[in-house]
Amino acid sequence: MNSFSGTEATAIQSGAQPAAAQRFVATRLALDADRKLALITLAVSATMFLAAIPFAKQQLASLWAFIPSYQAALVVCDLVTAALLFGQARFSTTVALHVLAAGYAFTALLAICHALSFPDLFASAGVLGGGAQSTAWLYMFWHGGFPLFVIAYGLLERGRPGSVSLGIGTLTGGVAALGALVAALTWLATAGEGVLPAIMQGNRYTPAMIFVVSSVWLLSLATLLVLWRRRPHSVLDLWLMVVMCAWLFDIGLAAVFNGGRFDLGFYAGRIYGLAAASFVLVVLLLENATLHTRLALEHERDQQSLARHAERLRILAAIDQAMIAERPADAIAAAVIQPLRELLDVPRAIVNRFDLASGTVEWVAAAGRHRTHIGPGVRYSIGLMGDVEALRRGETQLIDVHALPSGPEVEALLASGVRWYMAVPMIAGGELIGALSFGGESRAFRAEQVNIAREVATQLAIATMQMRLLERVRAQASGLAERFRLLVEGVRDYAILTLDTEGRVTSWNAGAGLIKGYAAAEILGRHFSLFYPQEAIAQRWPERELELAASQGRFEDEGWRIRKDGSRFWANVVVTAMRDEAGVLRGFSKIACDLSERKRAEEALQTLNRELESFTYSVSHDLRAPLRAIDGYAQMLDEDYADRLDADAQRLIGVVRANARRMGQLIDDLLAFSRLGRQEPACSRVDMMALAREVSEELRGAGDAQIELAALPAAHADAALLRQVWLNLIGNALKYSSKGAQPRIEIGGRDEGAEACYSVRDNGVGFDMRYAEKLFGVFQRLHRADEFEGTGVGLAIVQRIVARHGGRVWAESRPGEGACFHFCLPKGAGHGG
Amino acid sequence: MADEQVEILLAEDNAEDAEMTTRALRRNNLANQVQWVKDGAEALDYLFCTGAYAGRNASRPPKLVLLDIKMPKVDGIEVLRRLKADPATRAIPVVVMTSSNEERDVMESYRLGVNSYIVKPVQFEEFMQTVAKIGLYWVLTNRVPH
Numbered sequence: 003m004n005s006f007s008g009t010e011a012t013a014i015q016s017g018a019q020p021a022a023a024q025r026f027v028a029t030r031l032a033l034d035a036d037r038k039l040a041l042i043t044l045a046v047s048a049t050m051f052l053a054a055i056p057f058a059k060q061q062l063a064s065l066w067a068f069i070p071s072y073q074a075a076l077v078v079c080d081l082v083t084a085a086l087l088f089g090q091a092r093f094s095t096t097v098a099l100h101v102l103a104a105g106y107a108f109t110a111l112l113a114i115c116h117a118l119s120f121p122d123l124f125a126s127a128g129v130l131g132g133g134a135q136s137t138a139w140l141y142m143f144w145h146g147g148f149p150l151f152v153i154a155y156g157l158l159e160r161g162r163p164g165s166v167s168l169g170i171g172t173l174t175g176g177v178a179a180l181g182a183l184v185a186a187l188t189w190l191a192t193a194g195e196g197v198l199p200a201i202m203q204g205n206r207y208t209p210a211m212i213f214v215v216s217s218v219w220l221l222s223l224a225t226l227l228v229l230w231r232r233r234p235h236s237v238l239d240l241w242l243m244v245v246m247c248a249w250l251f252d253i254g255l256a257a258v259f260n261g262g263r264f265d266l267g268f269y270a271g272r273i274y275g276l277a278a279a280s281f282v283l284v285v286l287l288l289e290n291a292t293l294h295t296r297l298a299l300e301h302e303r304d305q306q307s308l309a310r311h312a313e314r315l316r317i318l319a320a321i322d323q324a325m326i327a328e329r330p331a332d333a334i335a336a337a338v339i340q341p342l343r344e345l346l347d348v349p350r351a352i353v354n355r356f357d358l359a360s361g362t363v364e365w366v367a368a369a370g371r372h373r374t375h376i377g378p379g380v381r382y383s384i385g386l387m388g389d390v391e392a393l394r395r396g397e398t399q400l401i402d403v404h405a406l407p408s409g410p411e412v413e414a415l416l417a418s419g420v421r422w423y424m425a426v427p428m429i430a431g432g433e434l435i436g437a438l439s440f441g442g443e444s445r446a447f448r449a450e451q452v453n454i455a456r457e458v459a460t461q462l463a464i465a466t467m468q469m470r471l472l473e474r475v476r477a478q479a480s481g482l483a484e485r486f487r488l489l490v491e492g493v494r495d496y497a498i499l500t501l502d503t504e505g506r507v508t509s510w511n512a513g514a515g516l517i518k519g520y521a522a523a524e525i526l527g528r529h530f531s532l533f534y535p536q537e538a539i540a541q542r543w544p545e546r547e548l549e550l551a552a553s554q555g556r557f558e559d560e561g562w563r564i565r566k567d568g569s570r571f572w573a574n575v576v577v578t579a580m581r582d583e584a585g586v587l588r589g590f591s592k593i594a595c596d597l598s599e600r601k602r603a604e605e606a607l608q609t610l611n612r613e614l615e616s617f618t619y620s621v622s623h624d625l626r627a628p629l630r631a632i633d634g635y636a637q638m639l640d641e642d643y644a645d646r647l648d649a650d651a652q653r654l655i656g657v658v659r660a661n662a663r664r665m666g667q668l669i670d671d672l673l674a675f676s677r678l679g680r681q682e683p684a685c686s687r688v689d690m691m692a693l694a695r696e697v698s699e700e701l702r703g704a705g706d707a708q709i710e711l712a713a714l715p716a717a718h719a720d721a722a723l724l725r726q727v728w729l730n731l732i733g734n735a736l737k738y739s740s741k742g743a744q745p746r747i748e749i750g751g752r753d754e755g756a757e758a759c760y761s762v763r764d765n766g767v768g769f770d771m772r773y774a775e776k777l778f779g780v781f782q783r784l785h786r787a788d789e790f791e792g793t794g795v796g797l798a799i800v801q802r803i804v805a806r807h808g809g810r811v812w813a814e815s816r817p818g819e820g821a822c823f824h825f826c827l828p829k830g831a832g833h834g835g
Numbered sequence: 836m837a838d839e840q841v842e843i844l845l846a847e848d849n850a851e852d853a854e855m856t857t858r859a860l861r862r863n864n865l866a867n868q869v870q871w872v873k874d875g876a877e878a879l880d881y882l883f884c885t886g887a888y889a890g891r892n893a894s895r896p897p898k899l900v901l902l903d904i905k906m907p908k909v910d911g912i913e914v915l916r917r918l919k920a921d922p923a924t925r926a927i928p929v930v931v932m933t934s935s936n937e938e939r940d941v942m943e944s945y946r947l948g949v950n951s952y953i954v955k956p957v958q959f960e961e962f963m964q965t966v967a968k969i970g971l972y973w974v975l976t977n978r979v980p981h
Contacts, residue, residue, distance in 0.1 A: 163860065627851075630959050634963075666957060
């Protein structure tokens, strides 16, 4: 995230150097601008120097006042320079700078001593005593010593700032050493004057002077070379070199090219000396001022930037908070639009919502310098947002209002002073919801503005998305709740109600109203013990039901309940505890059904069954009694009058008897068949082999039919009913194979996993499969009564018994090839009846 | 209504059933003295020598009473009660022969002291055989006090 303001250039300009090092003259690397200035200064100095050389020996008036003022200025300059350098040295903490500072301090001190020793200045022979040579020698020490310090500075490591830390002890020692050196040299020049060769004669220079002066001059030149070699040059190095050049000019004019004191060279040289002393000082002072200004400006800029960032964060935080509080996206937009506009520092900012279906855009919130517009209303074409596809991809659009097709909206924009604006897409969940647009007169939009707008746009998009999701979820939830309510409400056969944790009714459905007799309005809020008879309330049954439901989750019971009109009914009730995800009890649900009807119906059914049973019994007896008489009297007739009845008469009697017997059989079969419809099979484990064998033995009697009995799996069934099944099937098999030569019955069975299957096969007459459906119908026969006797109920009985056990029966046959009857019974308990 | 020894008193309202019963008994030589009464009142009259049977010798009770339950006027249960309540007639063996298979009738009959309870077979042959068995047993095999 690059925020470039365009005015902070130092970081970029200097490349590798750390910002801190750049702020100090001593460490800032010399730039071309600095070099140019130095060269110009040098050129000017050189020109003046060259111009002055021919006139150096020109004698001028002796301005004694010149010297003290010049010296004083020099001392002050040097001291201030030393102090400033020392200040720089504290930052960079290199020994080199300390040495340089010491050099300037040395210069200042020696200059003082020089001035004090100057004859006729403060005293005729100078304050410090000494002879005519003292001052000159002091001058030499001064002008020779300083270059030595500078050489030392030049040769010492530049070092990194903070790499060396000189303690107070070292500094004090250094200062003391410096003082000692100055004192020593002064003493040498004054008291030890005799030791030194004479270089002054009156106000004239001696020949020895030339040698000394030349040495000092060369020393300065050497210093220049050392500095030159100290690459890369810092600004200080640069100006030091200028200083050394001036130093050279100074010495040249004041001691080489001139004749003595108070000539042109003397004055010019000293002026150069002063200039040399002030160069570095001026540079340092100017740099300080520049530095100070720059720092102040930077500080102010940083503060502004900080304030902007803080505002940006505040706006984003405000949006986040509002989202967490589930405030609607529009409200959030309205709240942040004005601060946003101020932060972006544009004349106008607008939060737009897109309606892609209709191709329009709508203002959610807009802020101008003077007004804020909130809410729905202003709509315009989506074309004003630029390339919608690009927006969808997440690209910002820069719109030139003049380039838009003209229309009322464009006119309005221009009228309000918007010529350029940016549209930043609001995308959440991959969907383009809208855009944040901001702009004004100017085309220039900073990257920082765009970034702020993006961040806010994203947040607003998320807020909108969240709001939509919340809406959808709420709608779904309430839709579901409504459907559920209708579902429960619609149930009429069951009372479905909810209770709070105390047992008071909180909801009531139609079934509850029907069963218990109360309308919803009159029962809500009342305690459910209202439905219980007095004795149950006395035994605290309602409370106990709730306790049991709460502890076990569910409680089921049957008991008496009271309706609104006071009548009792027998109810089956299930109470379930309702808990939320945390497991906290929220209430109870109660489902009750009125079993009174069922009970009455059951009782009525049982009564009906009993009545039907006795009715059937009595009917059968009443029907059978006359049959007995018919059959009996016919037989009596036959017995008593046998000799008087011819064959035909006897045949007639036989028919009478046969029909009477048949009718009796029919009555029995019908009774058995009807009884089966009401009977529940009493199931137990039945040894089918034993049963089938017993029935076979009973039925075969004396006949010659061959009955083969294979292994039969046991069945879980009603033995008595099964006996009936075997009776009918084996009986049929025997009957229909009786006309054949060798009647043969095969009884088999197999275990088919979930079922036990049995079969009875005979080699009798068989039947036509086309009529197989009729086989198990009541009174349906596939053979005539004179072929095979039978009532046509037997197989219907078999089918009914097997069906009551939940099994199935079927038959297969071919005429003349016998028949095979199969039946399967499900294994295990609990089959349908 | 002579003073012949009536061996069997048949109380039966259905004429056919009566005839068949008598026939069965006769076939086994038990029908020589069969008195047939058609309802409970007549049965009581006979047994207690009242009404139409006032002249009967009470000292000669029948050896067996075949009693139908469903009879008009006075039903078999009432006859049974009266019979077993009176010390003079208590010892007479009573066999209820009825079409009723209802448990309640059976219970009541035994409670009143019936000697045997037979449900009339529906088949003619069986009917005849059953009557024969009853007669043979109760008249010939069984001993009653004098």
